[in-house]
Amino acid sequence: MNNRAVLFLLPVIVIMSLSAFIPLITVVNYSLHYIFSGSMPQYVGLANYVEVLRDPEFHDALTRQLVFSTMVLAVEIPLGIMIALALPRKGIWASISLVLLGIPLLIPYNVVGIVWRLFTQSDIGVIPKILGFFGYAYNVALDPIDAPLTIFILDVWHWTPLVVLLCYAGLQSIPDAYYQAAQIDGASTWKTFRYVTLPKLRSVLILGVLLRFMDSFKIYSEPLLLTGGGPGSSTTFFSLFVSRKAESYELGYAGSVSMIYLFIVIVFSFVFFQIMTNIGKGGQTK
Amino acid sequence: MRKRHIALICYFVILFIPIYWMINTSFKSDAEILREFTMFPKEITLKNYVEIFTSPVWRNSFINSIIYVTMNVVITLIAAIPGAYAFSRWKFRGSxxxxxxxxxxxxxxxxxxxxxxTELYYTLHLYDTHLAVALAHCLFNIPLAVWILEGFMSGIPKEIDETAFIDGYSFPRFFGKIFFPLVAPGIGVAAFFAFTFSWVELLIAKSLTITDAKPVVVTLTVGIGAEGVKWGLLAAAGVLTIIPGALVVYFVRNYMAKGFALGRV
Incomplete structure (x- = not known):
């Protein structure tokens, strides 16, 4: 049996080694060296990590990213659940809603950036016009609060449909009998949601939270196109920060930041996954 | 009930305003975009679209994108289907x-x-080929596809496999005749996600290509900044990049509903 499993997993393992493992080892290697273009890399142990952890720029980028990711989860997950609950369950409108929800997900990231640039650009956009009407001088390019807030709203706009689709899938798998039973027991809407719907959505919500958390760390093209990371560094999120360092060929530094990045995301995901799985086990035995 | 529908309609309206704005812009002339603020183009012009369709750069980059996205979906599925099967059927040490x-x-x-x-694909002489981008995108697509498919396959009882083998089915025949149709919705969902990601990804696609395999997302970015931004042209190109995706969603819509409902996703 075991041999067969290995055989079946072989393509996955070969491709993943090529496109994941080898590059990862290279990155680890970078993080342990001082690298300047034109000269031989010099082994420096953990010196890069020390430099990164002491760098106020890194602290800023990390704080900004964590605030952003927390906000993304806090808004997109509840909103996604609510919209999924409101969607029609059957019939033509259900298919139409699904297709419509899928569309924002299929817009290339940089086109999302362009859409929002057209939308928020101070000379041609809709948002500045509307807010200007109410007397608020909105400017995505120059205002250090408008800029990150716009990126945040963009992300909610772009990615809530994914959470909706996942939750919708979860809702579809709950048999009607459960709701009928809850109704007979005289459960309130909230109680039905809390004790029937929510536990059944657990596995899709785990996936939703994990995907949104991981991917919120990856936000790159949108701030790059919309604000270029500015004004100042107010929209330089983590990926943009790393790639700026990599582009300026500070590979040792960028490598260390990447390893720290990966560490944070994996630890969060692992802990979250464990906690949620245990809660699930507790709930099922009841 | 009423309130629910109104809220839902509001959400969809908000969802589509930015997209509408892009479509709106794509039919305007540059002069109109900059001169005045109109919710609907005063005179509809197809100039932006004509410029894209007549330019070999745009055309080629569209074709490039379609080629490597297709390759990526195929590679992802070829690797992920047996992999997911192994994960769903056999628990081995370290699985x-x-x-x-x-x-x-x-x-x-x-x-x-x-x-x-970049270093790796240079060494393999794959740099600036469609295959390089397709393989690189597997980094993100294979894990997700394996996860989704494993969910679907675990939902299919093992007894089905066993019965088929007792009935004298060989493995390939069992896989093709019995198992494949059962997991088809899952494969649809996995393919949808692989397509989506590969189609929208910019960063890696950009860094692995120069000219021969340059994708449309990169051509789009180049348009920004050079000689003043041509908003109308960019908007038109943006609209065109949404179309393949919209087609894919349209075709898999039933699978999506069914697939999402069946799988553990």
Missing amino acids: HHLFFWLLTNRMAPGAIFIVPF
């Missing part, structure tokens, strides 16, 4: 760790992988 390791790859920062990827 949990291997599964989690696969997932961690999806978390990896694309940004830092650029330099190692």
Whole structure:
């Protein structure tokens, strides 16, 4: 049996080694060296990590990213659940809603950036016009609060449909009998949601939270196109920060930041996954 | 009930205003875009679209994108289907760790992988080919596809496999005749996600190509900044990049509803 499993997993393992493992080892290697273009890399142990952890720029980028990711989860997950609950369950409108929800997900990231640039650009956009009407001088390019807030709203706009689709899938798998039973027991809407719907959505919500958390760390093209990371560094999120360092060929530094990045995301995901799985086990035995 | 529908309609309206704005802009002339603010183009012009369709750069980059996205979906499925089958059917030592390791790859920062990827594909003489981009995108697509498919396959009882083997089915015949149709919705969902990601990804696609395999997302970015931004042209190109995606969603819509409902996703 075991041999067969290995055989079946072989393509996955070969491709993943090529496109994941080898590059990862290279990155680890970078993080342990001082690298300047034109000269031989010099082994420096953990010196890069020390430099990164002491760098106020890194602290800023990390704080900004964590605030952003927390906000993304806090808004997109509840909103996604609510919209999924409101969607029609059957019939033509259900298919139409699904297709419509899928569309924002299929817009290339940089086109999302362009859409929002057209939308928020101070000379041609809709948002500045509307807010200007109410007397608020909105400017995505120059205002250090408008800029990150716009990126945040963009992300909610772009990615809530994914959470909706996942939750919708979860809702579809709950048999009607459960709701009928809850109704007979005289459960309130909230109680039905809390004790029937929510536990059944657990596995899709785990996936939703994990995907949104991981991917919120990856936000790159949108701030790059919309604000270029500015004004100042107010929209330089983590990926943009790393790639700026990599582009300026500070590979040792960028490598260390990447390893720290990966560490944070994996630890969060692992802990979250464990906690949620245990809660699930507790709930099922009841 | 009423309130629910109104809220839902409001949500969809908000969802589509930015997209509408792009479509609106794509039919305007540059002069109109900059001169005045109109909710509907005063005179509809197809100039922007004509410019895209007559330019070989745009045309080629569209074709490039379609080629490597298709390759990526095929490679992803070829690798992920047997892999997911193994995970769903056999629990072997370390299978949990291997599964989690696969997932961690999806978390990896694309940004830092650029330099190692570039070095790797140069060494393999694959740099600036469609295959390079397709393989690189597997980094994110295979883990997700394995996860989705494993969910679907675990939902299919093992007894089905066993019965088929007792009935004298060979493995390939069992897979093709019995198992494949059962997991088809899952494969549809996995293919949808692989397509989506590969189609929208910019960073890696940009760094692995120069001219021969340059994707449309990169051509789009180049348009910004050079000689004043041509908003109308960019908007038209943006609209065109949404169309393949919209077609894919349209075709898999039933699978999506069914697939999402069946799988553990």
